[in-house]
Amino acid sequence: MSHQIHVEVSADHVATVEFERGPRNHFDAGLIAGLADALERLDADPDARAIVLCSAGRHFCAGADLPGTLSGSEPSVAGSTGTLYDEAVRLFAARTPIVAAVQGAAVGGGLGLALMADFRVAGPSTRFIANFSRLGLHQGFGITVTLPVVIGMQHAQEMLYT
Numbered sequence: 001m002s003h004q005i006h007v008e009v010s011a012d013h014v015a016t017v018e019f020e021r022g023p024r025n026h027f028d029a030g031l032i033a034g035l036a037d038a039l040e041r042l043d044a045d046p047d048a049r050a051i052v053l054c055s056a057g058r059h060f061c062a063g064a065d066l067p068g069t070l071s072g073s074e075p076s077v078a079g080s081t082g083t084l085y086d087e088a089v090r091l092f093a094a095r096t097p098i099v100a101a102v103q104g105a106a107v108g109g110g111l112g113l114a115l116m117a118d119f120r121v122a123g124p125s126t127r128f129i130a131n132f133s134r135l136g137l138h139q140g141f142g143i144t145v146t147l148p149v150v151i152g153m154q155h156a157q158e159m160l161y162t
């Protein structure tokens with residue numbers, strides 16, 4: 001499954017980074033690397049003073065493309081978890097302020113991607129879902145650190161444990 005990343009810097013110094021990967025915008029190491037590359041380029045661009053991170057389609061990001069979950073796709077996380085995490089760490093190094101415009105669902109690693117931003121903007125129908133415990137997985141994408149900072153420890157524990 002291919003992915004696309006579109007970057008545009010407006011006259012008012014706001015950069016838009018939009019990603020598109022299938023109907024639910026699942027990510028793989030390649031998409032995260034592409035986003036990290038885009039953020040690094042924008043950090044070096046004096047015309048980009050703020051970044052809006054968004055996605056095309058109905059959902060912001062349904063998390064990682066886990067092996068066997070997307071029909072017709074090659075497993076993209078199995079065997080490359082280290083690469084995925086290495087690329088994700090690069091996202092957190094961005095110096096330019098980032099606003100995540102979140103629509104639809106932000107699930108698992110998609111929630112982590114939204115939490116990586118400095119600010120999040122969401123509509124009333126947006127859903128933030130930490131489904132790791134239901135899948136028997138550890139909480140990835142730095143969520144155990146970023147989620148409590150955003151919503152408080154008590155709410156984060158409830159969300160992560162249930």
